[in-house]
Amino acid sequence: MTQPDRPLDPDLRPGRGAGSRDSGRYERLVRVDEADGWDIPEEAPVLRTFVTEERPRSAITYQASPDLPFDRSINPYRGCEHGCIYCFARPSHAWLGLSPGLDFETRLVARPTLPEVLADELRKPRYEVAPLAIGTNTDPYQPVEKARGIMRGCLEVLRDFRHPVAIVTKGTLIERDVDILADMASQGLARVGISVTTLDPVISRRMEPRAPSPARRLATIRRLTEAGVPVRVMASPMVPALTDPELEKILEAGAEAGADAASWIMLRLPMEVAELWQEWLAEHYPDRAGRIMGHLRDMHGGEVYSSKWFTRMRGEGPYAELVDRRFRRAARALGLDRKTAPLRCDLFAPPPRAGDQLSLF
Incomplete structure (x- = not known):
């Protein structure tokens, strides 16, 4: 029986996080690379990034997860070129008939009309305002945004409203x-x-190959806070026995850059992410793989991941509790544990359009 092409030759996937491109879980067929029998040398192509477009019928996605602080979000893109191997959004690519592995980071979907669709939804008479989350699935500021500008268009709408x-x-x-x-x-x-x-550029480049370096992200925190934009430093995800020893230093660096709050989440491995992650460990950190996976299983009742509400983000047991205590102690010492002011909803007002009847009052 022919096996899937796992892992793909590293020379063919430079700057990519995943090592394979197995078919999504909804597909009946498996994609493989196989010789055609001719003695003719063939060079496999290097993976490139391809972007297609989608015309969304709606912009806002609503969710009712009891352990999340928001109930609505928007996503300008499907897939993410940052290529973070641990990304819990990878399984969403299977809905498109694509691989949560390399397809997730090389076959992107842009939604160019999202700002207009968003504006239409916000104008609906029955719309009730509440904070909108962006970046909870794929990163709105991944490299493709520089040319597409969809995220900026959405921000312009939100500012105007x-x-x-x-x-x-x-x-x-x-x-x-x-x-x-x-x-x-x-x-x-x-x-x-x-x-x-992580603050280690080597780990970062391996784990999140096309995301900005840790130092550059800290500079972004400084730039935003100097402009008056409140920023939370998110030590997420923490990888047991690989990056969690840096937790306190990450918070210190964030506070020094101007962050006024902090949070943390333990590594999550839902669905296809578990296999992709273990494949990555075997390639980059085989000496730590057993220890890392052992900690994760200890935190999820013997499984690599549990989706149970309120514990899926942190895990359970002595190791998870230790990391949480370390976080709380460091955040308190750095003044990052203060409750932040809620975002205002009372200013919401759809701007008038040409031809609208203006109020006399």
Whole structure:
């Protein structure tokens, strides 16, 4: 029986996080690379990034997870070129009939009309305002955004409607939009979370190959906070026995850069991510693989991951509790444990359009 092409030759996937491109879980067929029987040398192509477009019928996705602090989000892109091997959004690519592995980071989907669709949804009479989250699935400031500008278009809509927004990103391209974010932040309408998984550039380059370096992300925190935009440093995800020893130093670096709050999440391995992650460990850190996976299983009742509400983000047991105590102690010492002000919802007001009947009062 022919086996899937796992892992793909590293020379054919430079700057990629995943090592394979197995078919998604909904596909009946498996994709393989196999010789055709001719004695003719063939060079396999290097993986490139391809972007297709989708015309969304709706912009806002609603969710009712009881352990998340938001109930709605938008996603300008499907897939993410940052290529973070641990990304819990990878399984979403299977819905498109694509691989959560290399396809997730090389076959992207852009949604160019999202700003217009978003504006239409916010104008609906029955719409009830609440903070909108962006970056909770794929990163809105991944490299493709530089040319597409979809995220900036969405921010312009939110600014014009005076709608509160919370953004999570690793992308330094967010600095481009500091003009909009500073304006919104001055009205209590915007907050940003910058994910810093490690301060070690070698680990970062292997684990999140096309994301900005840790030092560059810290510079982004400084740039935003100097402009008056409140920023949370997010030590997420923490990898047991690989990056969690850096937890305190990450928080210290974030505080020094100007962050006013902090959070952490343990590594999560839902669905296809578990196999991709273990494949990555075998390639880059085979000497630590057993220890890392052992800690994860201890935190999830013997499984590599559990989706149980309220514990899926942190895990359970002595190791998870130890990391949480370390976080709380460091955050308290650095002044990062203060409760942040809620984003304002009372300013929301759809802007008038040409031809609209204006109020007399």
